[in-house]
Amino acid sequence: MKLLTLGSLFDGIGVFPLAASCYGVKPVWASEVEKAPIAITKRHFPNILHLGDITKIDGGEIPPVHVITFGSPCQNLSNIGRREGLAGSQSSLFYQALRIIEEMREATNGTYPVIAVWENVMGAFSSNDRMDFKAVLEAFTNTEIPMPASGAWANAGMVRGSKIDMCWRLLDAQYWGIPTLAQRRRRIFLVADFRGKRAKEILFKARDLQSFPASSGKNRLSTAGTSRISFKETGGRIPVIRPFQERRMRSAAKAKNQNGFIGSFGQSSDPFPTLLAAGVNYFSFWYEGKEKEGFIRQLTPLECERLMGLPEGWTAHDYEGKVISDNARYKALGNSIALPCAQYIMAGIAESL
Known part of the structure; x- marks a missing residue:
């Protein structure tokens, strides 16, 4: 069986690579600009190629991978932000990720990537009078997508075209993990399949997740x-x-x-x-x-790691073993994704491909 590979844009602290590695998908490269998150990912994945600034990456020149994940900046989409939407300077970087995907597909005659996974805040459903999520779907499909008759986007849905199969779903971290996490964290996960019709199977199929040791289990903070x-x-x-x-x-x-x-x-x-x-x-x-x-x-940084489903001490040290400051850890964890949600999607990708 051919080894599946992954590239992580807007990588953060390596949660998508961690989830991928749990199911035999090999992380190959990552793109991130924040110093502390890069140092954390390097510690846990020393062999990953770090590509740096996403605006300077040519998707046709980097190693092609089966799966590209990207949790593009959410600051302009969040309900607690200024709500500039996809036109905002940070959230507009979403289009840079799509550019890289398209460049890789052109360079490989449509072979890579097979799957793309986009993650973002629930506010993306409603920002810019609900037009931002419409723009996201149209950017993936390169075709016009009508607004729902209700005028609002559902928490789960599908768009299927001649060249792409795409589904989205709102996942709340409090219902995921073994045991389930004790944090309310609602995030949109969108799966795009460029070479088949497996997005529904990846994102909606019920499956038992493996239980990976994430902590010692002693004195864990919970409700x-x-x-x-x-x-x-x-x-x-x-x-x-x-x-x-x-x-x-x-x-x-x-x-x-x-x-x-x-x-x-x-x-x-x-x-x-x-x-x-x-x-x-x-x-x-x-x-x-x-x-x-x-x-x-x-909350301590350790308790925040537990609430994200991460291994204890995941953000504690850099690749040289130096201590990461608490402030840097809080910021990195607050910008991250809950591991069990990412594991569910990676399990589906590994199973389907």
């Missing part, structure tokens, strides 16, 4: 309903952990909305809010009946 703090360690007390929604609290305080302010602490069964690259991620903790002795603290 109270799935707390792994042992009964012995707590002295028989019942721990209560509640996600702390800082943005909601600030807006409620500004509006003098008491109910909204109290509700920003969430419930014990709630998942943690989406980890952000430019924010501080807090939670509140107390033992049942001892609320006045409770406290609020920031």
Whole structure:
């Protein structure tokens, strides 16, 4: 069987390469410009070729691969950003990725890549009056795509043409992983098949994922309903952990909305809010009946790695073994994707190809 290969654009900290390697797909090259993420990926994948700035890459001159993944910058699409859409200076880099894919296909007579995977924030469905996602679909298919009759994009869908088979699906990290993750993180994943009609099979087929050891499992932070703090360690007390929604609290305080302010602490069964690259991620903790002795603290980088489903310490050191700063780790993790979601897609690609 021929070895499947992968190239990762906007690579970040190597989550797509990690997911690919779990299913026998070999990461060949990556493109990233941020210093810390590059150093982290180099540590875990020392043999990957780093291509640097995506705007300076010629897709016809780099090693051809079966799969190209790219989570293009989301800052201009996010619901908490300025919402310039695909016209924004960062999110417009999406078109650079498509240029590279097309250049590779021209150079290989349509042989490579076979599959492309695009990942982005849920805000891409609605930015620019819902026209940005239409533009994404049209850029992939090179044809006009009509707006849905409802005027809004569904959380899952398909576009099938003579030269491409394409599906998209909104995946929320809190429902993925073994055990499932305790973070609400909704992301669009789009799979494009250039040489068959397997996108539906890759993105919608139910399959059992392999369980890969990601951590020691000791003292793992979770919601109270799935707390792994042992009964012995707590002295028989019942721990209560509640996600702390800082943005909601600030807006409620500004509006003098008491109910909204109290509700920003969430419930014990709630998942943690989406980890952000430019924010501080807090939670509140107390033992049942001892609320006045409770406290609020920031998630540690290790806890953020766990909430992303990553191996513990994945972002801790660079390729020379030097310590990565906490600020750099928070930013890199907030910009990343949840590993179990990427694993599900890579499992589908390995199975289908």
